Amino acid sequence: MSNNLRFKTSKFIDETYRVSFKFNNKTYFGFKGDTLASALLANGIHLVGRSFKYHRPRGIMTSGSEEPNAIIQLHDNSSRTEPNVRATEVEIYEGLVASSQNCWPSVNFDVGGINNLLSPILPAGFYYKTFMWPASFWEKYEYFIRKSAGLGKSPKVADPDIYEHNYIHCDVLVIGAGISGIMAAKMAAKNGFKTLLVDEKSYLGGSSIYDNSEFSKINNQLTSSWLEKEINEISKLENLEIKVRTSVAAYHGYNFLLARESLTDHLPINQRDNKVRHRLLKIRAKKVITATGSIERPLIFDNNDRPGILLSSAIKKYIDLYGVACGENNVLFTNNDTAYETAMSLIQRGIKINAIIDNREQVDSKICYEVEKNNIKIYKGFSVVDTYGYRRINKISIMKLSKDGQTVIGDKTKLNCDCLGLSGGWTPAVHLFTQSGGKLKFREEDQVFIPDVYPSDQISIGSCNGDFGLEEIVKNTLSSTKKFLNIDNSEYNTVEIISVLSQSKRNIWLLPSDKTIGKTKSFVDYQNDATSKDIKLALREGFRSIEHVKRYTTTGMGTDQGKLGNMHALGIISETAGTKMGEHGTTTFRPPYTPLTFGTIVGRNVGEFFDIFRRTPIHDWHVKNNAEFENVGQWKRAWYYPKENENMHQAVQRESKAARDSAGILDASTLGKIDIQGTDASEFLNRVYTNAWSKLAVGKCRYGLMLNEDGMVYDDGVTTRLGENHYIMTTTTGGAANVLGKLEDYLQTEWPELDVYLSSLTDHYATISVCGPNSKKIVSKVIPDLDFSDEKFPHMSFKNAKIGNIKCRIMRISFTGEQSYEINIQASFGKSVWEKCMDAGKDFNITPYGTETMHLLRAEKGFIIVGQDTDATLTPIDLQMDWIVSKKKYDFIGKRSLYRSDTIREDRKQLVGLLTENPEEVLEEGAQIVSDVKKSPIEMLGHVTSSYYSPNLKKSIALGVLKSGKNMLGQKLIIPMENKNINVIVADPVFLDKEGKRLNAKL
Amino acid sequence: MFLINCPFCGEREQSEFKAGGEAHIVRPKQPTELSDDEWAEYLFMRKNIKGVQFERWNHIHGCRKWFNMVRDTSNDQIKAVYKMGEKPPVK
């Protein structure tokens, strides 16, 4: 390999700044300004990876974000490793370590290459057809597929980098800083619009910034020089913010866009600590100007994927921008004029061009004559039919195209080359436009899809709008932007353009071959190894919609979303099926335009900020006293309080026993509390609860059940009448927000005539529940002034009281079946009152208990937990709670649904108790209930919803829902488990103290 | 993401709102008088139109008010927003 691949011509490369980097464990050098791709090419390296399915050697194909092949792993085995990175987008820095990823053991010798030989048996849909049958074999297949295919490796340790999200509001967002974007941004900013200009590259100016051609000039200056002055000017504009290395990932409705700003990826690793790596910009723009340019099309022919085959525009960029020659003996293969610009760039630097193969018979624009003048052989009306060379292209063969372009004729000529440039014309980058909901139209003349109907306040300008010639671009950008921004005058009015390119083109989606179709490998999607043969096979098998063909053949399904080959896939489909382009749909481009890291997506919401959690005012005490916590909604609730070596079971048994034998204390602060006031408060409760409320006396409490309009249980809780027109409602912990929302909904939309006001007080009060036979003695010590006698303060009543100077509300209500008191006090005093209760209860072995014991105690009493024993398919009747459904009330939410034909069925699932034959055996929650295990299939009658070992009853108890359960009392049923069947007997769901004596028990 | 013009607060991000299904379905005043079919019509049947649809929305992370919206579901264009109880300003 010779050393003169680098030409000292580019001002974008700082040759005084040498950068060393590693690729596949070997050290190389590049210069500041290089991308990994340009630096590798400067070192003569084309082969960088293996293809996904056939493991064919693949090289750098492009120079930008559309790259399908050169995807690499950065910093393997480090915390900053990143897979699937496009070498064409990585700016090199000192210490960069990159490796090929889809090959084993090495990129030069890859075991998976055998797939290439096996390719006749790896057709489209191969995975669907082969590996799905028999289903039980999938695990075996998967092992091999994962080992031999697969892209990069994900990091194994926490990401050390910082990411953040930023909101940006602007009048005009301009996406893409090529010639159109620069012009539009300048016009917008100069006319008073607050403007943001973003570009995915590290520099401004797009491909025009290195356009030094004598054949296209602006105001008689080189395009690059003219543009440089423009850039210099706009960088001083106050109204304009410019962000480079910023890639718009998504364009949503209402001009809401997401962009990723990359801040440290181009810095040496040791300079990145404590800096934000990526910023996700959430941009809301009044107007959007899309100037995302276009992507050159490859040409589809046999073996069009060898290392050394690049897009012709990429060859031009590598030489003009990076000063790197991709080869020393080049051949260009084209169907339009743009390859001749590449030729001129190569000629200028004295790089050899062996030949130009042009599909067109007529090649007569000025630039083509100029190229011909340099003694370069142009094969007009010819096509490449094959290529040779395993790790790098070394030869091509060409043949003459027939008049209709359907076949090749005549003799085959072989030509030597080490680099082949392809130009199949240009595809407007309409990805963001279609993401925004825009509709495309097909332009027959040059076979492109261009924006047609805009769904929001936006325009597309430049080549992403289908304007390819310099004159067209400048003129149309000017007129469209003026109209869009309602601007009269612009300095661009007088701009003069010289351009010698013609727009003539001979488009053939799939070039003919002298071989039969089955013998060729013409790649349409390089990254996913989908060939023209695969697409034709899909059509033969009956697929028509592009979305189906895409999934079946995996065309366009790679990380590059088929930026290069999607158009060819559409073209081959329409040619084969004999239909019009676009008739089978264009593929839908989905966000992100280029992949985003997870870090970018989550931003600062990592670790403890991933999801917020709520703590009760007594939380610190629970922590100090060794509580284990359970997540309930967003709350952290004390679950149980293990002592010394206790496990969960032991702790819960001890806590449960203590609560019934003497006294327990529970932090119930998480229960939802809704303050309800207004002259219609009682009427409102009548309508939202199943039972009657008008007659509830002030100072009394009542349990209520709330249904959905479909009659299914929605929430439950105790509501207390604090005054004539004043109630406090409690809800379940998880249901609090939704219940408030539902009540507000009815008040605002169905019953606006009711005089009712709601406020959420959940966070305002701490709720401490003291229960057990000694609870009264304890609360009496805490509040000595209050008369706690059963006569003055009976079960289901409430009292205002004071602890010291602090007002509190005491409710005598019970979720455990024990005598119990709930102290509600301003949240900030919660912990001190809790401690007071602990102190007062010392002599009575007061035992803090958590949610698990609470669940056990209520299960002994057969009290349901909405959401555990119910699942939005159970009515109060199903729950054997007929007693709480008022027969007298004319209406309440859900009433009518309680006698629909379905809800009155006798064989609905109903709540029952379950006792195991062996009292020591505890059932698994969620286990199925059946009556017969011999019959196949086994009929499922229901399932276990709650299950515990009760230390108070000294046996296992469970609740469950069971078909016709009400009529099955005493029946023997079976719970089939993995390795045994457990016999159970259907029982009353109330296991303990059915008469409720303990509520008033005296010790 | 929509930009929704809450009739009480003005323009806000869609993330502040909750959608609440089809609008102008009035809860029957006398449910007990209805047959199963009539009740089911109220309870379950929704139009789910591709095109102009009348919807309920709630500014749940804002003023918590319910209001109505006319939205073209085929292109997500919001034609109008109006308060509960008001007549739709467009057809």
Ligand SMILES: [Zn+2]
């Ligand atoms: Zn609002």
